[in-house]
Structure formats: structure tokens, C-alpha cells
Amino acid sequence: MKNGKYRNRNGAVGIIYLVAVFIFLFAPIAVLIYFSFNSGKSTAVMEGFSLRWYEELFRDEITLGALKNTLILAVCSTLISTVVGTAAAYGISRMKKRYIKSLVMSATNIPLMNPDIITGISLMLLFVFAGTLIGLDPILSFRTLLISHVTFSLPYVVLSVLPKFRQMDRSLPEAALDLGCTPVQSFFKVELPEILPGVFTGAIMAFTLSLDDFVISYFTKGSDFQTLPILIYSMTKKTVTPKIYALATIIFITILLLLILSNVISAKDERKHINKLKKQRKTKKGENLN
Numbered sequence: 001m002k003n004g005k006y007r008n009r010n011g012a013v014g015i016i017y018l019v020a021v022f023i024f025l026f027a028p029i030a031v032l033i034y035f036s037f038n039s040g041k042s043t044a045v046m047e048g049f050s051l052r053w054y055e056e057l058f059r060d061e062i063t064l065g066a067l068k069n070t071l072i073l074a075v076c077s078t079l080i081s082t083v084v085g086t087a088a089a090y091g092i093s094r095m096k097k098r099y100i101k102s103l104v105m106s107a108t109n110i111p112l113m114n115p116d117i118i119t120g121i122s123l124m125l126l127f128v129f130a131g132t133l134i135g136l137d138p139i140l141s142f143r144t145l146l147i148s149h150v151t152f153s154l155p156y157v158v159l160s161v162l163p164k165f166r167q168m169d170r171s172l173p174e175a176a177l178d179l180g181c182t183p184v185q186s187f188f189k190v191e192l193p194e195i196l197p198g199v200f201t202g203a204i205m206a207f208t209l210s211l212d213d214f215v216i217s218y219f220t221k222g223s224d225f226q227t228l229p230i231l232i233y234s235m236t237k238k239t240v241t242p243k244i245y246a247l248a249t250i251i252f253i254t255i256l257l258l259l260i261l262s263n264v265i266s267a268k269d270e271r272k273h274i275n276k277l278k279k280q281r282k283t284k285k286g287e288n289l290n
Helices: 002-035 052-057 061-093 098-113 116-134 142-167 171-178 183-212 215-220 228-236 242-289
Strands: none
Touching: 002 242, 052 242, 061 098, 061 142, 061 183, 061 228, 061 242, 098 142, 116 142, 116 215, 142 183, 142 215, 171 183, 183 242, 215 228, 228 242
16 A cells, blocks of 8 residues: 555656646747737737737748748758768668777767867868868858758767668568669668658758757858848847747747657657567467477
């Protein structure tokens, strides 16, 4: 009885703690969404429900231009980091020597462990040094920003795809090669469908990280290219109007839908993997009985 009461108390405390964490995390976002529908300029008093600030947002060419730049950058960096990260994960999964694999994984994890400000300053110094040697003018531009975003997004793609290679049945690509497929055909027809959930998850991670980045973008951007986080930061020096609340609401809902889609795909893939393991166990039991 005492153990049961103790467990019930622990369960109640856990639920209270979980609710408190969710309130702490999502209460500011709820306030932001709430005031994005405010009819007045006040960001503290709700004067009435209105879509005024959403209309103002779609008339603001500067904000829409920064949003367009951010989306172009996020899409380009996501495509490049997904392709390169998947290829890197493929290569790492085929490495036979453990110490080489360990070294490569350590190098891959460096951008994850480094503070953003260190990564941003290091990349800026590298771009200035290399640009001065080559004679680029301007040195910092969209290309340097794109390289920076690919750099910090790449490890997330590798770490998302690599476990899928480990889960995959090694006999599948070998069977494809035996049946006449080339290594490239074997990858696209057999291996890619197996690792696709990991590729999709890595792409979503890369996209959201690129969309959200401020620190690294601040140090590596050129004067002719401005992203949305940098524009919002410049607004905080004066005042942030509720139209930015409206923009943040749209971005939050979009990312939330992407994350839900990612979780659904991951859950389906996990169920598929569990069912495959169960079938393998049943097959082994049948072979043992025979």
C-alpha cells in the first residue's frame, strides 16, 4: 500500500512538473499569438479582435523582402546539407576502421558543441582571409551566408540519417547488386527508401535551424542581404510592432505543422521497424523448430 501511495505521489508530482514546464515554454508564444489579433497598437492591452496587423504585414515590403531572403536561404541550405549529409552518412556507415569513424564523427560533432558566437566569428575570419587572397568584392555576401548555414546544419542531417543506415538490413543492397543493379541503382532503389524518414527528419531540422539562426548569420552576412531574424533584431532597438507578432504566429504554426508531420513519419517508420523485427524473430523460431 505504501509503495502504491508513493508511486501515485511521484506520478502526480511528475504531471505537475510537466504542466509547469509546458506553461513556462508556451505561455509567451500564446501571448504573442493573442496580441497578433489586437486591433490597436498596444502590446499589453487587448483593444479588440482584428486581422489588421496581418494585413499590415502583407503590405510591408521590407519585412516581406527579409522573409523572402530567409526562405531562399533556408531552402538552398537545406537542399545542400541534406544531399551532402546523406552522402556523408552513407560513407561513415561503410567505414570499417573504428578509429577513423570515431575521428570523422568527432569532427562532425564540432559544430554542435561549439557556441554559435565562436562558429560565427571563426567563419567570418575565414571568409575575410580567403576572400582577401582571392580578391572577392564584396567578401561577405549570400554565398558566405549559405556556406555558414550548410556548415551548422550538416551535422544534424548526418546524425538523423546515420541511425537509419544502421537499422537497415545489410543483405538488401547486396541482394540488389547480385540481381544486376549498379551501386548507384542499388542506393536509389533499395537503400534510399529505407533511410528516407531519416533524410526527411534531417531536412526539417536543417530548415528550421536555418530559418531561426541569428548569431552566425549576423557575422557572415553581407550588407546587401538581410534575413528576418536580423531585421527583427534591428527593430528591437526602436519598437516592435504587432505585425511582427503576426509574422511570428505564421512562422510558429508552419514549423509546428512540419514537426507534427516529421513525428508522424518517424512513428510510422518505428512501427515498420518493430514489425520487421517481429517477422524476423518468427522466421528464426520457425527455422529452429524445423
